[in-house]
Amino acid sequence: MAQQMKKLAKETAMYGVSSILGKFLNWMMVPLYTYVLKSSADYGIVTNLYAWTALLLVMLTYGMETGFLRFANKNKEEAGKVYSTTLIAVGTTSTIFALICIFFSHPIANAMGYANHSEFIAMLGTVVAFDAFGCIPYVYLRFKNRPVRFVALNLFAIFVNIFFNIFFLVVCPWLVVKAPNLINWFYNPNYGVGYVFISNIFSTALVTVALLFDVFVVKFEFDRILLKKMLKYSLPLVVLGVAGIMNQTLDKILFPFLMPGKQGASELGIYGATSKIALVMTMFTQAFRYAYEPFIFAQKKDKNSLDTYADAMKYYILIALFIFLGMVLYMDIFKYIIQRSYWVGLKVVPVVMFSFIFQGIFFNLSLWYKLTDKTMYGAWFSILGTIIMVLLNIILVPTYSYMGCAWAAFACFFVIMLVSYFFGQKYMPIKYYLKTIGLYTVVSITLYIISTFINTPYAILNIALKSILMVIYLVLLVKRDFSLRTMPVINRFFK
Numbered sequence: 001m002a003q004q005m006k007k008l009a010k011e012t013a014m015y016g017v018s019s020i021l022g023k024f025l026n027w028m029m030v031p032l033y034t035y036v037l038k039s040s041a042d043y044g045i046v047t048n049l050y051a052w053t054a055l056l057l058v059m060l061t062y063g064m065e066t067g068f069l070r071f072a073n074k075n076k077e078e079a080g081k082v083y084s085t086t087l088i089a090v091g092t093t094s095t096i097f098a099l100i101c102i103f104f105s106h107p108i109a110n111a112m113g114y115a116n117h118s119e120f121i122a123m124l125g126t127v128v129a130f131d132a133f134g135c136i137p138y139v140y141l142r143f144k145n146r147p148v149r150f151v152a153l154n155l156f157a158i159f160v161n162i163f164f165n166i167f168f169l170v171v172c173p174w175l176v177v178k179a180p181n182l183i184n185w186f187y188n189p190n191y192g193v194g195y196v197f198i199s200n201i202f203s204t205a206l207v208t209v210a211l212l213f214d215v216f217v218v219k220f221e222f223d224r225i226l227l228k229k230m231l232k233y234s235l236p237l238v239v240l241g242v243a244g245i246m247n248q249t250l251d252k253i254l255f256p257f258l259m260p261g262k263q264g265a266s267e268l269g270i271y272g273a274t275s276k277i278a279l280v281m282t283m284f285t286q287a288f289r290y291a292y293e294p295f296i297f298a299q300k301k302d303k304n305s306l307d308t309y310a311d312a313m314k315y316y317i318l319i320a321l322f323i324f325l326g327m328v329l330y331m332d333i334f335k336y337i338i339q340r341s342y343w344v345g346l347k348v349v350p351v352v353m354f355s356f357i358f359q360g361i362f363f364n365l366s367l368w369y370k371l372t373d374k375t376m377y378g379a380w381f382s383i384l385g386t387i388i389m390v391l392l393n394i395i396l397v398p399t400y401s402y403m404g405c406a407w408a409a410f411a412c413f414f415v416i417m418l419v420s421y422f423f424g425q426k427y428m429p430i431k432y433y434l435k436t437i438g439l440y441t442v443v444s445i446t447l448y449i450i451s452t453f454i455n456t457p458y459a460i461l462n463i464a465l466k467s468i469l470m471v472i473y474l475v476l477l478v479k480r481d482f483s484l485r486t487m488p489v490i491n492r493f494f495k
Contacts, residue, residue, distance in 0.1 A: 328353070
């Protein structure tokens with residue numbers, strides 16, 4: 001079992017390189033956007049449209065990533081046929097979607113409140129279509145246990161996106177002053193936030209071209225009967241995925257309707273920027289997910305698999321709480337990621353981070369209905385979360401603005417996490433380390449509460465005192481569950 005945990009940890013680290021750097025791109029872009037864009041209202045536009053993008057991406061992949069892993073592992077000799085069938089299906093629907101966004105961009109833009117920039121809809125629709133198709137080659141690389149290729153492609157995507165964002169938002173404005181004749185033929189200094197979306201479409205197109213080398217690796221054949229079986233398995237996951245991503249992005253989609261006007265856009269921009277600080281938790285969860293999903297299907301036949309799943313849950317939560325403390329205790333440092341005018345929204349960070357932890361636990365718990373083919377349960381849980389999210393946003397946002405969004409997400413993921421746990425114990429009982437998890441949770445929250453009372457006039461002293469709290473958690477972690485003698489490299493110093 002220890003060997004299996006080491007394998008999972010190794011693959012989590014491998015996939016995590018690209019995942020963490022991908023999320024780190026958001027970190028890098030947040031200070032750029034908050035310092036370069038004219039106002040927080042402009043960043044509110046980015047927050048709103050990218051929330052729509054995340055939702056549409058899940059709809060366009062319609063659960064076929066997990067469906068591919070399920071059917072490819074079920075009969076590995078037919079993996080090539082499963083892959084080609086999945087590619088053709090997702091490629092066709094993505095193309096249709098892109099064409100709809102291009103030809104109907106004006107009425108869609110009018111409905112969303114972007115009548116003066118219908119091209120935003122055309123560009124983002126094309127980006128989502130490319131990304132949806134690209135998800136399939138990526139999941140194929142995970143199936144083939146090729147994390148190096150996976151990481152290389154993700155890093156390519158990251159650096160290309162960074163390049164275009166810096167070029168359009170930093171280099172071009174400088175050239176307008178120093179050498180305007182070089183760029184006057186294509187650059188409009190008043191286009192502002194539009195260059196965020198132009199950068200995205202350029203980088204996505206290049207990454208799609210690079211992924212083609214992983215598309216034409218099997219004989220293309222389309223099996224309608226196989227597709228029907230895959231859709232029967234995957235379509236409940238569409239409801240699960242859509243509801244799940246809505247639970248993450250619905251507040252940013254609803255916000256302009258609940259708090260309209262420029263003030264609402266400005267508040268949304270503050271919420272979008274400050275909640276991005278909590279993305280480090282999503283980085284860890286995403287890295288864990290990339291390794292864990294293929295892992296649970298591969299471990300299904302192992303007689304000790306339930307113990308392995310319990311171990312994975314425990315270590316996920318322990319590390320997640322460590323990350324939580326690392327962020328909230330050192331907020332005096334991390335707050336400089338965003339411009340000072342956004343600091344008023346920093347109070348959402350602890351709430352958002354715990355929402356991400358609940359979300360990660362919910363994903364861990366999802367193994368029982370994925371392995372027992374009861375995926376409809378996951379859909380119902382996520383729908384429940386969506387209902388909670390919608391109702392609480394409608395009730396709280398008009399009065400409490402983005403803090404209402406944060407608490408709505410907290411309540412949403414907390415409830416569906418509990419419901420999934422209790423149903424899972426009925427259909428696939430797993431003896432999770434509840435006492436250990438409870439102990440670390442109480443300790444983490446207590447240390448955070450203590451840290452809120454540390455507010456001397458000296459920043460260095462504040463950081464030093466909060467570091468003592470961090471050391472307390474680390475000592476508990478090492479003494480109870482992370483013996484230094486078992487860690488590579490470090491263990492050579494401990495006999």
